[in-house]
Structures are given as structure tokens and as C-alpha cells.
Amino acid sequence: MYSSFLIKYGEIGIKGNNRHVFEDALCRRIREALKPLDGEFDIKKERGRIYVNCSGDWHYDETVTRLSRVFGIVGICPVVVLEASNFEALREGVVAYIGEEYPNSTASFKVKARRVNKSFEMKSMEIDAELGGAILEAYPSMHVDVHNPDILIDIEIREFIYVYSKIIPGPGGMPVGTGGSATLLLSGGIDSPVAGWMVAKRGVTLDAVYFHAPPYTSERAKQKVVDLAKEIAVYTGPIKLHIVNFTDIQLYIYDTCPHEELTIIMRRYMMRIAEHFAKENHSMGLVTGESIGQVASQTMQSLMTTNAVCTLPVYRPLIAFDKNDIVAKAKEIGTYETSILPYEDCCTIFVAKHPVTKPNLKTIEHSEMHLKEKIDDLFKEAIDTTEVIYVR
Ligand code: ATP
Ligand code: MG
Numbered sequence: 001m002y003s004s005f006l007i008k009y010g011e012i013g014i015k016g017n018n019r020h021v022f023e024d025a026l027c028r029r030i031r032e033a034l035k036p037l038d039g040e041f042d043i044k045k046e047r048g049r050i051y052v053n054c055s056g057d058w059h060y061d062e063t064v065t066r067l068s069r070v071f072g073i074v075g076i077c078p079v080v081v082l083e084a085s086n087f088e089a090l091r092e093g094v095v096a097y098i099g100e101e102y103p104n105s106t107a108s109f110k111v112k113a114r115r116v117n118k119s120f121e122m123k124s125m126e127i128d129a130e131l132g133g134a135i136l137e138a139y140p141s142m143h144v145d146v147h148n149p150d151i152l153i154d155i156e157i158r159e160f161i162y163v164y165s166k167i168i169p170g171p172g173g174m175p176v177g178t179g180g181s182a183t184l185l186l187s188g189g190i191d192s193p194v195a196g197w198m199v200a201k202r203g204v205t206l207d208a209v210y211f212h213a214p215p216y217t218s219e220r221a222k223q224k225v226v227d228l229a230k231e232i233a234v235y236t237g238p239i240k241l242h243i244v245n246f247t248d249i250q251l252y253i254y255d256t257c258p259h260e261e262l263t264i265i266m267r268r269y270m271m272r273i274a275e276h277f278a279k280e281n282h283s284m285g286l287v288t289g290e291s292i293g294q295v296a297s298q299t300m301q302s303l304m305t306t307n308a309v310c311t312l313p314v315y316r317p318l319i320a321f322d323k324n325d326i327v328a329k330a331k332e333i334g335t336y337e338t339s340i341l342p343y344e345d346c347c348t349i350f351v352a353k354h355p356v357t358k359p360n361l362k363t364i365e366h367s368e369m370h371l372k373e374k375i376d377d378l379f380k381e382a383i384d385t386t387e388v389i390y391v392r
Helices: 014-035 058-065 087-101 125-138 191-201 221-237 247-256 259-282 300-307 323-333 360-369 373-385
Strands: 006-008 040-046 049-055 073-082 108-115 153-155 160-166 180-186 205-212 240-245 387-391
Touching: 006 058, 006 160, 006 205, 006 259, 014 049, 014 058, 014 247, 049 058, 058 073, 058 191, 058 323, 073 153, 073 191, 087 125, 087 153, 087 160, 108 125, 125 300, 180 191, 191 205, 191 323, 205 221, 205 259, 221 240, 221 387, 240 373, 259 300, 259 373, 300 360, 300 373
Parallel strands: 108 153, 180 205, 205 240
Antiparallel strands: 006 049, 006 073, 040 049, 073 160, 153 160, 240 387
């Protein structure tokens, strides 16, 4: 029945001169999201509206699923396109549409016509009244409610006539590419994929950095992170994933620094390396999945100590989220099942029995002085041996 979708997008931030930038980015993202599917999709921008016209061997469900993951889309309206040049043909088409979409319905409805093509034989208000009557006659169990209808039937009369009444919710947010770029510290856990998703939802393009520690962490742990990046890329488009071999730095810290400070010092090196790649990629900030008090390395004191090595802003969208809420979000966006696969993480292997929970910056900086001899070489080597994977 359907051959087209009307895409509704939010108004915030798109007014004024930037509107076309937003719309073009949204069209690009829609095109990219539908590209792997069978069928042809023509994405058209028309007077403040975006239409996706579908033809060939396309499938309704998978098209809707793909569209519902494009940030910037607030609603997806399946549209019936009628080639009706007079009211009689319009009436026939709309009555058939209602019968098919709402069989045996007892719902209330309202017709709202808009005549863009002024050569159509009837005015908008007349169309509303006449079509309302025709629907009542065809389906007497339905009734009209002009104030609070269950079903609002939109009719747009242009070259063709567009009929729609359903709005499938989209994810909201802004199209990726309109909000700058950031580098996500992506671990195999539950939190960081959600953090990346949230920032991307505001229109930010993502790169990612993963620290692994072979042979202490396995190929499967690495594959899990690649899989998580793929799951986020469904929403964000391609992600450049940097896989840093962190083993030698971790061992050196382990051999040289007080064990209760291992995690903090290690996290400071993660941030430094992530920032290196962020700057190389002209990224405007770092993103982590940290949340206040979740673990010893995420107390306010620990966050302050970790943050002290960064010059770029660090975005922590989950900072005030409870774990339950993060888990719910991970399930909603589809990363949870991968995140809970039981492969070890480099943080869990070199962990002290009693990590500091209130690290002192001066003390930590003093401990790091002991790394002076080899750390620069190890840092450089970690960067030089980093593997880059383009995840899509
Ligand atoms: P997550 O569930 O995302 O793994 P977590 O609760 O395990 O988080 P930490 O291990 O303290 O928390 O890590 C805090 C943040 O640091 C993570 O959310 C992530 O952004 C980053 N991070 C931790 N380990 C790694 C890693 N191996 N590679 C890349 N980033 C990491
Ligand atoms: Mg983790």
C-alpha cells in the first residue's frame, strides 16, 4: 500500500540560516542508512519536508527499522501516494486506505487536508468535510472528533496526493555530522557504548579508541569491541576504531608504581593516548562512560585526577546515571547482549586489591615521575603500533 515515507524532524536548532545544513545532513544520513537495503530510495527535500520514495524490491519493515535509527528523525510517516486529479478519485483512494490500515475500527478521526496545488477542484475545508462524510458512510463504526481524534488523517494535495495518518517514532536528536566530532574511549563494558551513542545522538561524529593488553586480554575481547563499534555504527555511520596495544605500558606501571595507584595512573595514560589520536583526527573532545562513584576510579577525586592530564574537554554523558538506567539504555539501543559477553578487560587484569578511592594529584604525579626512564618510548611505541579499523 505504501510507497513513500514523510520524515518529521525536530525544530530545535534548525531555524534560520542553518536549516539547510541540518536538512542536507539528514538526507545524507538517510541515504547512507538505506544504502545496504534492496530496492531504490529517492530522498527528496521539498518545501521544508523530507520524503523517502521507495521503489523496486524494497521491504517495509527493514526500511522502517533503518530509518528509526537515524538521529534527527522525530517521526516516520508511511505515506500512500494517490495519482488522483479529482475529488472522486481522492475519495476512493482514502476510503480504501482507511479500510486497509484500520480494519473494523471504532476509533475517532479527523481529516486535515492541505491544498498546495491550487488547481485542484475543491478547497481544503470542503475536502475535510466531504472526505469525513465519505469515511463515516463507508465505516459507520468510526466517528468524527475534531478536537482530540484517535486518528488524524493528513492529506496533502500537490502534483500527487499524499495521505498519511501514522507516525512511527524516530530516535530524535540531530543528524550525525552537524555537531563536530569526538573520540570515544570504547571498552567492552556496558557503559561506554551507551555514552558514545548519546553524544552521537546530538549530531557528533565518533572515532573510538580501545586499549587491549595481549596476551592478558584475548582476540575475542578485541572482537567484542569491534562488534560493539559495529552496533553503534548502525546509528552513527562509519567509526574509525584505534586499537592500542597497552600491555607494555601497563606492565611498566605495574612494576614501577604503588599498586593501589595502578588504575588511576593507567587511566591517565589511556586519556593521554586517546587525546593524541583525538588531536590527530581533529576531534573536539573525548567521551567516556564514567559515572560518579560507580567504581574506585570514578569518585570525584579520581575523576579530577584523571581529568588533569587532558587538554581537550572530556564529555561524560552518563555522569549522573545509575547503573540500572545505563543497562536499560544499552538494551534499548541493542548493545547490551554484546557488552555482557564474559571476555576479560585490560582494567580487570591489572587491578589492585585496595585501589585508592581519594587519590591526591600531587602524589600521583610524584609516582609517575618513576616512569620517566621508559615511558616516552613506550608511549611512542603504543602509538606507532596502533591498529586502525574502519567499522561500518
Ligand atoms: P564500561 O562499562 O564502559 O567498561 P566501566 O564501568 O567498566 O565502564 P572503567 O573500567 O572504570 O568503567 O572505565 C571507565 C571508562 O573508561 C569507560 O567507560 C571507557 O570510556 C574507558 N575505558 C575503560 N577501559 C577501557 C579500554 N580498555 N579501552 C578504552 N576505553 C576504556
Ligand atoms: Mg570497562
